Amino acid sequence: MAPAFVIVGASLAGASAAITLRKAGVAGSVTLIGAEPEAPYERPPLSKAYLRGQASFDSALVRVPAFYAEHGIATVLGTAASRIDTDRRFVELVDGRRFPFDSLLLATGTRVRQLTTSGASLQGIHSLRTVADANRIRAEMSPGRRAVVVGMGFIGSEVAASLRQDGLDVTAIEPSKTPLYRVFGETVGRRIAELHRVHGVRTVFEDTVESFDGDQRVAAVVTKNGRRFGCDFVVAGIGVEPAVGFLDGSGIHTDNGIVVDEYCRTNLEGIYAAGDVANHYHPVFKRRIRVEHWQNAMRQGAAAAHNMLGEPVIYDDIPWFWSDQYDWNLQYAGFHRSWDQLVVRGQPDGNSFLACYLNDSRIDAAIAVNRGLDLRRVIRLIKARQPVDPRRIADESTDLRQIAA
Amino acid sequence: MPFETATSTKASAIRPGALARIDIGRARIAVANVDGVFYAFDDACTHEQCSLAEGDLEGAKVICACHGAEFDVRTGDVLAPPATEPLRVYPVRVADDILHIEV
Numbered sequence: 241m242a243p244a245f246v247i248v249g250a251s252l253a254g255a256s257a258a259i260t261l262r263k264a265g266v267a268g269s270v271t272l273i274g275a276e277p278e279a280p281y282e283r284p285p286l287s288k289a290y291l292r293g294q295a296s297f298d299s300a301l302v303r304v305p306a307f308y309a310e311h312g313i314a315t316v317l318g319t320a321a322s323r324i325d326t327d328r329r330f331v332e333l334v335d336g337r338r339f340p341f342d343s344l345l346l347a348t349g350t351r352v353r354q355l356t357t358s359g360a361s362l363q364g365i366h367s368l369r370t371v372a373d374a375n376r377i378r379a380e381m382s383p384g385r386r387a388v389v390v391g392m393g394f395i396g397s398e399v400a401a402s403l404r405q406d407g408l409d410v411t412a413i414e415p416s417k418t419p420l421y422r423v424f425g426e427t428v429g430r431r432i433a434e435l436h437r438v439h440g441v442r443t444v445f446e447d448t449v450e451s452f453d454g455d456q457r458v459a460a461v462v463t464k465n466g467r468r469f470g471c472d473f474v475v476a477g478i479g480v481e482p483a484v485g486f487l488d489g490s491g492i493h494t495d496n497g498i499v500v501d502e503y504c505r506t507n508l509e510g511i512y513a514a515g516d517v518a519n520h521y522h523p524v525f526k527r528r529i530r531v532e533h534w535q536n537a538m539r540q541g542a543a544a545a546h547n548m549l550g551e552p553v554i555y556d557d558i559p560w561f562w563s564d565q566y567d568w569n570l571q572y573a574g575f576h577r578s579w580d581q582l583v584v585r586g587q588p589d590g591n592s593f594l595a596c597y598l599n600d601s602r603i604d605a606a607i608a609v610n611r612g613l614d615l616r617r618v619i620r621l622i623k624a625r626q627p628v629d630p631r632r633i634a635d636e637s638t639d640l641r642q643i644a645a
Numbered sequence: 646m647p648f649e650t651a652t653s654t655k656a657s658a659i660r661p662g663a664l665a666r667i668d669i670g671r672a673r674i675a676v677a678n679v680d681g682v683f684y685a686f687d688d689a690c691t692h693e694q695c696s697l698a699e700g701d702l703e704g705a706k707v708i709c710a711c712h713g714a715e716f717d718v719r720t721g722d723v724l725a726p727p728a729t730e731p732l733r734v735y736p737v738r739v740a741d742d743i744l745h746i747e748v
Contacts, residue, residue: 282727534727538726569711612711612712613710
């Protein structure tokens with residue numbers, strides 16, 4: 241009998257895997273199961289062009305909805321999986337339907353971390369993960385309304401930028417010294433803070449939310465340091481966590497997501513994971529990493545599909561993503577948690593620079609502001625893991641393509 | 646009705662492997678020199694309208710510097726997402742070192 245391929249999670253990683261299976265001409269059924277009602281879509285526009293009403297939802301779709309049926313991909317949307325029976329090998333959904341599998345891909349992504357602060361259940365407090373979330377925020381957006389953004393990670397920073405671009409009054413509260421402080425450090429973080437201030441965001445650093453005040457609807461945010469910001473609505477971007485609750489008792493190993501090897505394989509035969517939920521062994525960085533970005537979802541989903549087909553593919557793409565804020569195109573590549581040297585090409589107080597994070601003279605990661613070409617060229621050096629001369633990286637007259645990798 | 650425009654750009658000013666931007670009226674056009682053959686296409690990436698002339702050219706592949714979309718400059722076909730729509734391409738002719746583009 242032809243094998244049954246089942247994919248749980250109908251976002252970019254899952255859709256990419258399903259499309260890859262069909263492109264490879266696989267015999268057997270391909271079933272794509274998703275908790276959200278929409279056909280698979282890409283999330284990057286939700287905090288940017290889509291939020292500002294400058295891009296349609298259709299333009300965010302991975303494929304037009306009719307594509308899936310036309311290509312023999314059965315979609316089961318609007319219903320989440322509730323458990324996996326790994327002995328009898330079926331997926332059970334919250335409505336009780338069961339889908340037997342021979343080969344299973346888990347691509348359930350993440351869910352937003354919930355606020356536990358006093359008043360967090362008031363109306364007008366939003367988070368952003370899905371298009372439904374984005375629509376709720378859009379309904380709040382009109383020029384002059386007052387918004388408080390809680391958290392200045394990527395989502396918070398992008399939302400703050402979009403709200404300001406649409407003429408709202410924006411206050412952003414972030415516990416660290418700068419936006420994205422933990423990832424980028426003070427030099428780059430301060431520059432991003434300045435970008436937001438120049439565009440009129442009221443930034444509040446090293447402070448956190450003590451409570452949300454209001455009668456039914458949020459009317460003010462009070463911080464630990466005793467500041468009070470009146471507001472019409474709140475957007476919280478305080479991070480996400482891997483969506484693995486449905487795996488309890490399944491025997492599938494989880495630790496900061498679903499643990500997989502470089503072939504996207506879990507500890508159980510025939511069961512794979514990809515995308516935001518996968519804590520994947522990366523052969524370049526020689527450790528497990530979990531990446532919550534577009535390229536990883538698309539490419540790792542495709543790699544997992546090849547492995548499901550018995551065509552071994554090691555997934556070793558260097559993680560890469562972009563974050564557009566105002567007129568800045570910010571891009572990051574690599575993986576780093578700490579660094580012993582920061583090498584900057586260009587002026588970090590300007591609007592165009594590349595900052596490389598080095599350990600033992602090797603580039604682990606880089607961030608580029610309006611310098612996508614430099615970033616592309618440095619990816620090769622990140623992958624090579626060879627020591628580089630930091631002076632040459634910093635020297636703008638050096639063509640980064642000429643540096644030996 | 647498309648018609649050919651003699652641009653003010655010299656073909657010899659665009660080296661093999663290089664990209665250039667040429668404005669023809671209100672049209673923003675990018676030109677690529679692929680091993681001595683010139684190709685013209687819309688400068689705006691079909692993904693989010695970044696300038697492709699500011700991207701990278703590898704063989705006949707142009708790569709957008711903003712978000713990494715890739716196109717075949719000869720046909721306009723999408724080679725890599727996030728773009729999904731092909732690029733419009735335009736015929737190019739070189740006469741007396743001057744680029745003529747039919748927009």
